[in-house]
Amino acid sequence: METEFVDSNGTFVKIDHAPKEIGYAANEERLQKQGEDAFAPDPDGLVLSRDWELYVEGRAVPVYAAPITNGGPLSFASLSFAGEPGMIKLIAKRKTRTESAIIRPLSLGIEAELAGNEIHIPVDRPAKMIVETNGNTERPLFITLHAKEEGAADQADRRVKYYGPGLHKVSSLELQTGESVYIAGGAVLQLFVPEDETPVITSDWAKKPNYVDFITANDAENIRIHGRGIIDMSMLDWHARKAVLLTGCRKASIEGLTIVGTSHWTIHMSNCVDSSIADLTLIGYRENSDGIDIVNSERIRVSNCFIRTGDDAVAVKAMDAPPALGGRDIHVSDCTVWNDKVRCFGIAGETRTDIFDVTFENCDIVHSTAVWTEEVGSLCIVVGDRGTISNIRFENIRIEEERQHAMICLIFKDRWSVDQEPGKIKNITFCNIAIPEGVSSLFQGSDASHMVEGIHIEGLVIGGRQAKRLEDVPLKVNEFVKDLTVS
Numbered sequence: 001m002e003t004e005f006v007d008s009n010g011t012f013v014k015i016d017h018a019p020k021e022i023g024y025a026a027n028e029e030r031l032q033k034q035g036e037d038a039f040a041p042d043p044d045g046l047v048l049s050r051d052w053e054l055y056v057e058g059r060a061v062p063v064y065a066a067p068i069t070n071g072g073p074l075s076f077a078s079l080s081f082a083g084e085p086g087m088i089k090l091i092a093k094r095k096t097r098t099e100s101a102i103i104r105p106l107s108l109g110i111e112a113e114l115a116g117n118e119i120h121i122p123v124d125r126p127a128k129m130i131v132e133t134n135g136n137t138e139r140p141l142f143i144t145l146h147a148k149e150e151g152a153a154d155q156a157d158r159r160v161k162y163y164g165p166g167l168h169k170v171s172s173l174e175l176q177t178g179e180s181v182y183i184a185g186g187a188v189l190q191l192f193v194p195e196d197e198t199p200v201i202t203s204d205w206a207k208k209p210n211y212v213d214f215i216t217a218n219d220a221e222n223i224r225i226h227g228r229g230i231i232d233m234s235m236l237d238w239h240a241r242k243a244v245l246l247t248g249c250r251k252a253s254i255e256g257l258t259i260v261g262t263s264h265w266t267i268h269m270s271n272c273v274d275s276s277i278a279d280l281t282l283i284g285y286r287e288n289s290d291g292i293d294i295v296n297s298e299r300i301r302v303s304n305c306f307i308r309t310g311d312d313a314v315a316v317k318a319m320d321a322p323p324a325l326g327g328r329d330i331h332v333s334d335c336t337v338w339n340d341k342v343r344c345f346g347i348a349g350e351t352r353t354d355i356f357d358v359t360f361e362n363c364d365i366v367h368s369t370a371v372w373t374e375e376v377g378s379l380c381i382v383v384g385d386r387g388t389i390s391n392i393r394f395e396n397i398r399i400e401e402e403r404q405h406a407m408i409c410l411i412f413k414d415r416w417s418v419d420q421e422p423g424k425i426k427n428i429t430f431c432n433i434a435i436p437e438g439v440s441s442l443f444q445g446s447d448a449s450h451m452v453e454g455i456h457i458e459g460l461v462i463g464g465r466q467a468k469r470l471e472d473v474p475l476k477v478n479e480f481v482k483d484l485t486v487s
Helices: 030-035
Strands: 003-008 011-016 052-056 059-061 064-066 074-081 087-096 100-103 113-115 118-125 127-133 140-144 160-163 164-169 174-177 180-183 187-191 215-218 221-227 230-232 245-249 250-254 258-260 269-270 275-277 279-285 292-295 297-303 306-308 314-318 327-333 334-337 343-351 355-368 377-383 388-399 406-413 424-435 442-443 452-458 475-477 482-484
Touching: 011 059, 052 074, 052 140, 059 074, 074 258, 087 140, 087 327, 118 127, 118 245, 118 355, 140 279, 140 306, 174 180, 269 275, 269 297, 292 297, 292 327, 314 327, 314 355, 334 343, 343 355, 343 388, 355 377, 377 388, 377 424, 406 452, 442 452, 442 482
Parallel strands: 074 140, 160 180, 164 187, 174 215, 180 221, 187 230, 215 245, 221 250, 230 258, 245 269, 250 275, 258 279, 269 292, 275 297, 279 306, 292 314, 297 327, 306 334, 314 343, 327 355, 334 355, 343 377, 355 388, 377 406, 388 424, 406 442, 424 452, 442 475, 452 482
Antiparallel strands: 003 011, 011 074, 052 059, 052 087, 064 074, 087 118, 100 127, 113 118, 127 140
């Protein structure tokens, strides 16, 4: 049975079952430790979880397991409303003793109910939630409850590259104008590199070969990459392929999929306009497995994504030099991030051209745990090249845990910098941000000609109390910052 529809007191949900070829890890101890290696592929590929079970009305929902950097493996599951949303009860069972449970992000307001070793989760709307047990973050369960799927593809349409339920071994796909890729719920695409495939780069900076990326489109219009299936990249060598690279595209959309084990950047939009990314679940552990990178693009919308990867979660970049557009009119909303390694949201590093009019709003950061360098944290503007970053707004964002910096505006040089001249940061607003007690923020310019200026912090809540003055906010500020206000 590939798909099952379940009636929960008049609310119907859709369960997509796992391909029969997907089994359990051959070595659970190896799976647990796999995420500690930031480079190596996972030899088993996607497997089922031995840690968790998930049910709705007594019907099992497939639960998979994937390596993560800390405290793994992570288990994940997804299901969908089949019609209008209504109240349902999910029952999650951890294989070990459960003494307490919490549902994150806390903004969902979902209270877990314990019944013996069962965790009852009442939910009445589409949601992306994390189940943590016994007061720790190890071996969590990620649950994606989708809205009803709209616009599923027609298998007979020649413009559609269609993958139905089951396991598919795939190398790469290229889309032209008007074409789409549809990966149905219950489908798992397991990526590989054929022995005779020639790399497009023989040896990159990490001395690794790069092959053509999995799904690509160049100067295409009206393309769509969608469905409720899974793309499994975990068996690829490090840096072998990105999951999606769209270059110079218009009116492109990516939605609904789960992508795990990314060997390089996951979603890369470069020089794209009028495009959207929505309802993705991205899970990765390897270095450079960025979640979503929006590069030299304008009028891009990112919404309702669920991200835990081995690098930046959602980053806007400008890698092309002038006269290329750096970035403009970009809106990121309603996303949930757990970041182990680098940054959660912001402008990151490669900033060769001006980036402006970017908004991040109504997002949750459940954990941000990287401490290996100063320029990591939750809400970050890190300028490594000569571009000016201006009119950036972070609004209504809730940070539940941050171990380094909550807010960063920093001009500096690192290994990724290309331009000798530093850049500038101007007119940045942090509005209605909630951060834990004792978490500092970092604002540092480069010199008197390359300043951080016009930083406005409004409605900041620290550990539940309102920050009313500059003195209320733990800050690391140098002499090249001016017009910093708290209100």
